[in-house]
Amino acid sequence: MDVQVVFWGVVLARFVLPFLILKYPLPAILACLLLDGVDQTIFQLFGVDPPNYQSYDKAMDVFYLSIAYLASLRNWSNPAAVRVSRFLFFYRQIGVVLFELTGLRFLLLVFPNTFEYFFIAYEGVRARRNPLRYGFRFWVQIAAGIWIFIKLPQETWIHILQFDLTDAIRDVPWFLPALIVALLVLAAVLWFVVRPRIRPPDWPLRLRADPLPVEMDEASERMAYRAAHNRVLDLAAFEKIVLIGLISVIYGRVLPGVQTSDLRLFLGIAFFVVLNSAIGLWSARRGYGWDSTALSFGVLLVINIALVFIADLLLTRGNGALSLPDTLFFVFLVTTLTMLYDRYHPVSEYRATAARGGVVRP
Known part of the structure; x- marks a missing residue:
C-alpha cells in the first residue's frame, strides 16, 4: 500500500472521528484515544515515517480534545464539572504550546493531559447516573485523582523516560504479562471493592448525548x-x-x-x-x-x-x-x-x- 495513502488515511480518520464526540461522547472519545495510541504502530507497520511526529501527534491530540471541550459545553448538565473541564483543557493547551515553543519535554509532565480522562470520567458517570447529584468538590477530587495517579505516571513514561508501549511489549519479555496482571488486579478492585460501594444506577446505559435543554x-x-x-x-x-x-x-x-x-x-x-x-x-x-x-x-x-x-x-x-x-x-x-x-x-x-x-x- 502506498505510504501516502496510509498517512493521509490516518490523518483523515483523526480529523473526522472527533466529530462523533458531540453526539456519542464516551465511545467516540475512547475511539479517538485508541487511534491516538496505535497510529504510530500503523505507520511503522507500513513503513511510514512522518517528519516531526511528536509535534504532529500533539496537533492531532489538541484538535480532538478541542472538539471534546466543545462537546462538554453542548452536553454537560453540571456547571461545576464544566468549570473543572475548562481549567484542565486550557491548562493543557498552554503546556502544549510552551512545549512547541521550547522543545522542553518536561513541560508535558508539568501540564499533563488530565482533561481527556476527566472527560471520560464524567461521561462514564453520566452513562448510568445523574451528574447533577455531584458537586464541585466531587469533580475536583476526580480530576486530582486522575492527575496524580494516572497522568503523572503516564506522562513520565511517555515524555520523560520516552518509552513506547509497542516497543516495551516487543523488547521486554516480562512487560506484557505484568501489564495483564496489573489490569486484572485493577478490574478485580473495581468489581469487588468499588462496585459494591456505588449507589444503584439512575438509568439504563446511556451512550448517546442527552438532548439539549x-x-x-x-x-x-x-x-x-x-x-x-x-x-x-x-x-x-x-x-x-x-x-x-x-x-x-x-x-x-x-x-x-x-x-x-x-x-x-x-x-x-x-x-x-x-x-x-x-x-x-x-x-x-x-x-x-x-x-x-x-x-x-x-x-x-x-x-x-x-x-x-x-x-x-x-x-x-x-x-x-x-x-x-x-x-x-x-x-x-x-x-x-x-x-x-x-x-x-x-x-x-x-x-x-x-x-x-x-x-x-x-
Whole structure:
C-alpha cells in the first residue's frame, strides 16, 4: 500500500472521528484515544515515517480534545464539572504550546493531559447516573485523582523516560504479562471493592448525548440568548480567541508552508475570530440562523474564505505568509471551532445561569 495513502488515511480518520464526540461522547472519545495510541504502530507497520511526529501527534491530540471541550459545553448538565473541564483543557493547551515553543519535554509532565480522562470520567458517570447529584468538590477530587495517579505516571513514561508501549511489549519479555496482571488486579478492585460501594444506577446505559435543554434546542433560541448576553469583545470572545489561537499556533509549527511567526499567526487568527464574532452577533440580532449544523458551517466557511482572500489581495497582493493549502486549512479550522463554539457556548451559559438561580434543567 502506498505510504501516502496510509498517512493521509490516518490523518483523515483523526480529523473526522472527533466529530462523533458531540453526539456519542464516551465511545467516540475512547475511539479517538485508541487511534491516538496505535497510529504510530500503523505507520511503522507500513513503513511510514512522518517528519516531526511528536509535534504532529500533539496537533492531532489538541484538535480532538478541542472538539471534546466543545462537546462538554453542548452536553454537560453540571456547571461545576464544566468549570473543572475548562481549567484542565486550557491548562493543557498552554503546556502544549510552551512545549512547541521550547522543545522542553518536561513541560508535558508539568501540564499533563488530565482533561481527556476527566472527560471520560464524567461521561462514564453520566452513562448510568445523574451528574447533577455531584458537586464541585466531587469533580475536583476526580480530576486530582486522575492527575496524580494516572497522568503523572503516564506522562513520565511517555515524555520523560520516552518509552513506547509497542516497543516495551516487543523488547521486554516480562512487560506484557505484568501489564495483564496489573489490569486484572485493577478490574478485580473495581468489581469487588468499588462496585459494591456505588449507589444503584439512575438509568439504563446511556451512550448517546442527552438532548439539549428545551429552552435552547433551536437555533433561534440560542441566537436570542447570544444577542441578549454577548458582546463582540467579552469573556466568551476571549475564551474563543485563546481556544482557536493556541491550536492554530500548534498547527503552525507542524504545517510546512507556514512562513510567519507564532505571534503574528496568533494575532491574525484572533482578528478573524473577533470578525466572526461580530458577524455572528450581527446575524443573531437580526434572527439569521439555521438549525442545520452543515448549513451553518457552509455559510460561515464561504464568508471566511471570502474574507481571507480579500485580506490577502488588499494587504499582501498575493504574497502572503501562508501557502494556499495552509490558508484553506486555517480557514477550515477557524470556521469549524467558531461555528461549534457559537452554537454550544450559549447552551452551557444558560445551564450555568439556571443553576445559579436555583433551577437546573438538564
